[in-house]
Amino acid sequence: MQNYKKFLLAAAVSMAFSATAMAETLKMGIEAAYPPFNNKDASGNVVGFDKDIGDALCAKMKIEKCEVYVSDWDGIIPALNAKKFDFLISSLSITDERKQAVDFTDPYYSNKLQFIAPKATADFKTDAAYLKGKIIGAQRATLAGTYLEDKLPDTEAKLYDTQENAYLDLTSGRLDGILADKYVQYEWLKSKDGSAYEFKGDPVVESDKIGIAVRKGDPLRERLNKALAEIKADGTYKKINDKYFPFSIE
Structure with a gap:
């Protein structure tokens, strides 16, 4: 009887340990600006489309705890590779240069690059001849800046550390456009x-694919891709899209 009690105690401890081992926490990296x-x-x-998508992916992967790590934009990829967080979901364009440093999931939305300028500047054009000598703002280390x-x-x-600072200079008259x-x-x-x-001209880049970044070779990439396909299939993605935009950005 005593040996049986010891067996039950050992089994209970083992089950508790297994449950703890199975509990998983992931951190998502976000600029939050x-x-x-x-x-x-x-x-x-932290709020926004990226955060909501990240939470939905964690739910699909049955992650017990999904936390947010806020990082300045300039250091956000180094922070990922320094293991400050597990995946980066912060509207990051998929580029060949970035692929040298990180692995990307399938795109989770598509963007476009477009100029804005004062409505009063009715003759604003987006060609090189017109923009020669003009002061145009963009966020540093982005596709627009490049x-x-x-x-x-x-x-x-x-170039600015945040998009919000670019807007401040535009409204202060220090920029001709963004x-x-x-x-x-x-x-x-x-x-x-x-x-x-207002927007000026047509988009200068029509298909800017946005992906989630993970460290090189991390199998988390495939789990995220699977979860992304699932939230698109079950309508979760559309609900999040419609919360922020009256049109699809997929």
């Missing part, structure tokens, strides 16, 4: 500060 994709609310909580530097070398590109992701600009143009500005 890029509304409506990622931002902080009045209480300081486009200005590579495609418009005669334009004075002014080049950025269309869907981020779409949100800002609806605001009081953005009401005097």
